[in-house]
Amino acid sequence: MHRHVTEIALVVGLAVAGGAQASDAHFHHLQCSYNSDYDVQIKSDGIAFTREQGHPNDVFMHDGQLRVDGRDVPVTHEDAVRLRAYEHQVRDLLPAMADIARDGVDIGYSAMTTVVATLADDSDERTRIMEKLRDRHAVALQQIDGTLGHGFWKSGDGGETFGATVEEAVADMVGSITRDVLKDALSNDPSKLAALEARTSALDTTLDKAVEVPANKLEQRADALCPRLGELDQLQRQLQFRLPNGDRLKLLSSDTDSDNKTRQYAQR
Numbered sequence: 001m002h003r004h005v006t007e008i009a010l011v012v013g014l015a016v017a018g019g020a021q022a023s024d025a026h027f028h029h030l031q032c033s034y035n036s037d038y039d040v041q042i043k044s045d046g047i048a049f050t051r052e053q054g055h056p057n058d059v060f061m062h063d064g065q066l067r068v069d070g071r072d073v074p075v076t077h078e079d080a081v082r083l084r085a086y087e088h089q090v091r092d093l094l095p096a097m098a099d100i101a102r103d104g105v106d107i108g109y110s111a112m113t114t115v116v117a118t119l120a121d122d123s124d125e126r127t128r129i130m131e132k133l134r135d136r137h138a139v140a141l142q143q144i145d146g147t148l149g150h151g152f153w154k155s156g157d158g159g160e161t162f163g164a165t166v167e168e169a170v171a172d173m174v175g176s177i178t179r180d181v182l183k184d185a186l187s188n189d190p191s192k193l194a195a196l197e198a199r200t201s202a203l204d205t206t207l208d209k210a211v212e213v214p215a216n217k218l219e220q221r222a223d224a225l226c227p228r229l230g231e232l233d234q235l236q237r238q239l240q241f242r243l244p245n246g247d248r249l250k251l252l253s254s255d256t257d258s259d260n261k262t263r264q265y266a267q268r
Contacts, residue, residue, distance in 0.1 A: 034229045036252050042094055042151030047087050049251050051155065056243065059251065061087050068243065075241050086235045091151075093228055098148035100221055102141060107214050109137040114210045118203045 038049040038059070046062025060067040064080030067073065075083065112133055120126035147154065232252050239249060 034233065034252055034254050036155055038251055039155050040090065040094070040153040042091055047090055055245075056249075059249070063087075066241075066249075068249070073241060073243075075239075079239050079241055082235050082239055086232060089228060089232050089235070093225065093232075094148055094151055094153055096221075096225065096228075097153070098144055100218060100225075101144045101148055103214070103218055103221075105137065105140045105144065107211055107218065109133055109140070110214075111207060111211045114206050115203065118206060 036049075037051045037054055039051065041048045041050070046060050049059040049061075051057050056068045058067075058069050061083050064075070064084045065072070066075055066083055113130065116126055116129050116133065120129060229252065233254060236249060236251060241249075243249060
């Protein structure tokens with residue numbers, strides 16, 4: 001199953017630490033659901049859409065011209081205009097997705113940093129975790145810059161490439177913080193118990209500031225991608241040429257398409 005195009009821009013950063021609950025809630029409110037079987041690569045001389053399974057598996061467009069599986073496809077003037085608009089939209093869309101992904105990662109690591117700063121009792125351990133978080137934060141941003149930021153979107157990734165780095169950071173942070181918290185919680189020292197209670201009570205407030213507010217703004221930006229994806233869908237529906245087998249070219253699909261196919265199959 002392929003991740004929705006709108007989700008990849010959010011998933012890489014929000015599903016971590018204190019941001020996990022925020023990410024779940026925000027995904028439920030996304031208003032559009034588009035997906036693609038194709039990897040997308042923006043190049044200086046055009047845009048390549050490729051996939052390992054299905055036909056066509058290689059589509060290339062530039063300046064109103066189209067090549068499908070290595071063969072030039074003749075198109076009308078009207079379709080050439082649509083193809084230029086499609087290419088322009090995709091060229092603008094991927095950098096916007098990259099910006100959202102970067103900000104999502106920033107929010108996620110901000111959440112983890114907040115948790116560590118609030119709950120880590122041992123100063124040396126706190127410093128060690130903070131340094132690891134900074135390093136992994138930088139790696140996560142580099143991964144985004146090398147993919148979405150470099151004009152490449154891989155179908156079905158769903159942020160797993162970025163998520164692996166995030167998960168490692170979360171696991172290390174949780175293990176260390178849990179040890180500190182349990183040690184204080186099981187202590188018979190009233191002062192340590194009082195201090196732990198104060199830190200945990202303050203955590204919700206600080207996480208709201210570090211995660212919830214910026215996550216809400218990030219969700220709005222992700223939602224703003226929906227009309228742009230809808231425009232791409234509309235453009236491909238308006239294309240008049242047909243593939244050699246008579247099918248329309250479909251580089252982007254919506255859940256509505258899948259639902260319609262399911263209903264048609266059930267009615268047979």
